[in-house]
Amino acid sequence: MPFPTLLNDTFLRACRRQATAYTPLWMMRQAGRYLPEYRATRAKAGSFMGLATNVDYATEVTLQPLERYPLDAAILFSDILTVPDAMGLGLHFIEGEGPRFARTTADEVSIGQLAVPDMDRLRYVFDAVTSIRHALAGRVPLIGFSGSPWTLACYMVEGGSSSDYRKVKTLMYARPDLMHRLLAINADAVATYLNAQIDAGAQAVMVFDSWGGVLADSHFVDFSLAYTQRVLRQLKRQGVDGTDVPRLVFTKGGALWLDAMDALDCEVLGLDWTASLARARALVGGQVGGRGKALQGNLDPNVLFAPPQTIAREVQRVLDDFGAPHADPNRCGPTHIFNLGHGISQHTPPEHVAAFVEAVHTLSRRMR
Template sequence: MSYPSLHNNTFIKALLRQPTAHTPVWLMRQAGRYLPEHRALRARAGSYLDLLRTPDYATEATLQPLRRFNLDAAVVCSDILLLPDAMGLGLYFVNGEGPRFRHPLRDEQAIANLRLPQPHALEHVYLTIAQTRRELGTQVPLIGFAGSPWTLACFMVEGGPPGDFQLIKKMLYRQPALLHSLLRTLAHAVAADLNAQIESGVQAVILVDTWGGALADGMYQHFSLFYMREVLARLHKTHNGQRIPSLIHTRGASPWLNVLADSGADALGLDWTCDLARARQLVGSRVALQGNLDPSVLLADEASIRREVRRVLKSVGPSGIGFGHVFNLGHGISPATSPEAVAVLVDAVHEFSRVAGGVHA
């Protein structure tokens, strides 16, 4: 499948550390419940899972934020847990508690029986991507994503959000070989999924390592970073002659930025606990950086949002403005956020990064 040149390619250029006229901005979970139209769409679909499994609905959800905001990228409306669901774990959601699996991986036999998804199991995701690309046309690039092997393993062993990580860390320390076996299988599955997303039309991919920061130093390198490197090594670097950039986002990654910069990813996503200036000193010109506004800033007033946007851009430094930086939140947008706050943020990023010296005023 081939797509014409993009009208707005600032996101791709920034990931590849090429000059841009302004700092590109998109938001993790930008296709989400903070939008009233998304909530109405979810009600029409019947449930969150029904929305995700119906390409027409998922495409509409992906496009909704671009109709409101001048964003520099779209991100496919999907969920990292669709992959383990396709591997037979039985995903469902409990109101007020989040995702759960009917068949968590609690013993050697369950992990030994785990198989890669059948090609048709995630077909709805790939159809959504293809449909979204057609509807986006040349507007902006489309981002695909998957959970890191470690983050997926946390959900799959715990049976839902990992809480205090009791079961997965018990496995890590008591049965490390068993956990490595699970992570190897997941690395193959994640790479295959992301390659299928690329073949369907996404133009950049993200490995979402939500729970990497829960690991001790040393354990992070062996049980999370190693398998993300395995995924990245298997990814298509180009498709139809176009470069496909990759990004790793580990929440709590500050201690490991130097090794992450050599992971094979083109960019690193940073949470709000990391100073962007220090991060740039550590990684140099090896990778682009994405981030890293605290999502809670969007619950504040307009003046505070603009001030914090300016602060983040200033922390990047003048050499980062328009070169190798993507503005984003340090994690996903809160459902309590108002759309008006998002509009303020997006406009402020473009305003302050486009005007020469604007972030130093």
């Protein structure tokens, strides 16, 4: 069954560095615990994985923020760790602690047993993508995603979240050959996974390099960036609609390496709140009529705990940091997609999100 015609392509136009009437907006983790309706659906599902693996529930929660706010993109409700789970590591979630794996992979034997998983084990993700595309009815585009090879490796070696990354960095320094083997498998698995999302209907795909910023400067390119690039080079460039599929990369703490990231085979670079959009635009944003990267970000998520007038002021600060929007309808040029610098906090008041969305759309229109 063909998908409905897309009605709001502002986000995709910005990804392509085309002029837009306002700055498009979506939020990382926009379907989440800050919404009471999400908490109610999760309670029905019984667990996070019960929610993520049920196509109807995943569709429902993906659309929940769009029912409240005029956002410019939807993002698939899933988790960055579905790929290693499909490799047999046994993903589960512990309340208050986050994701955990029943088995880790940190030595020659366990890494030697890894392979790109059978994508049928992730059929629930692809079915959710297709279901969401139809449920959106063309309202906005749908973004698919995965964790980056390095970020997945961190969880796979540590067994869950980490405060010091001691185990994964010990492996990297002591046995770089094993780490490269693990990262290569992860990269090929992520590429296969994202291509399957594209085949299922994703209109853009994003790689979350959530832990790239924990690497030493001398190791970021070799152990994170190179494998993100390996993913990007394998991705399909055309979706099931016959249109191009923009590729987005977000590296938390990655502003140090913008000059190196300029070479990534992607259309959009996401930035956290520690980065200067002005500097990023000068380094990688390109000129009108020339090549460059669209930029995404980068409001501090904690701004959303402040009063609405403060939120509006900080939104304007981010818009001013990026600078005058590209407005030539006939040529490509520097563009900005508004987002938070990381995922929205579960404690965020929903009414503050409404003030945030309104501020971005209203203030960015005034700048054009």
